[in-house]
Amino acid sequence: MIRVLVVDDSATMRSLISATLRRDPEIEVIGQAGDPLEAREAIKALNPDVITLDVEMPNMNGLEFLEKIMRLRPMPVVMVSTLTVRGAEATLEALSLGAIDCVAKPSTGGLDSFDDLAAKVKAAARARVRPRETTAPTPEKLDHAPDGRVIAIGSSTGGVEALIAVLSRFPANCPPTVITQHMPATFTKSFAERLDRLCAPTCEEARDGAPLEPGRVYLAPGGESHLEVSGGASLRCRVQPGDRVNGHCPSVDVLFQSMARTVGPRGVGAILTGMGRDGAQGLLAMRQAGARTLGQDEASCVVYGMPKAAFEIGAVERQAPLDRLAAEMLKAPANSAVEKS
16 A cells, blocks of 8 residues: 655645545555645654645745755655646746656646546655755766757656756757657646756747757647657658547657657657656657667666666667766767667
């Protein structure tokens, strides 16, 4: 049983989160707290496996409380956030502080955003939680000589920290880079803006028809559309509505499959931390099309799910730790000779 403490200043929301989690036979809600002061005492008394934490609360906001948890008593935390720009920005800060994942509070008229709450809590319970480094070194920018390649990256749980770690090493003239990160729709625009502030390349939320250009990073919008690469000599983003694939929209598999069809041996695919199997078959298609394919290694993953699934079916040509992945992506030759078996 996974023992969960629910922390939220709204009694109604605490009840809703608790009721949702109790429907899963592998989860036990062992307590609730209305603010960080109550939560601190509950953690000491109950020693939960996972905490769900509201971003905005009285006495001490969720970010301050999370920072103290990750510094003094690191443990898996799933953030529960409002569907607002302010809520999205706070949640992204929480994920960079060490929260494992996030879920959006239900909007009026539906509880769809809580459909995967139990799965995220269970993934958090299995995740690697590391003490927060108070003085992280400034990442060194890598060199790159433009050679016509295109990079595609897929990530999920733990992906915010992982993508920042990778892209902060990219030079301003990096290859065109397309990314699918599993994330609620309201959060992807804020995440793209955050990446743009932190990284040398221009980072933006992908829009349909946008040309793929060196020095630009395109993040798939969350919600009801998939990001694909289309075109021939002139490559473009294709952002079109679609059904969920592997339970996700946008889907990493959809992005990687389009790379295999359109970019072929000029492609570089990388699959980062995340739960589930999304991206494994698409990365295999990329490898069979002659692209270089990389996977984040188990030791540096928050959740070694997606990279493991890809590795086990032979989709990953090379595994590397997170702090080496950017270099591996940039040095990969554009015409790798890989067996198509």
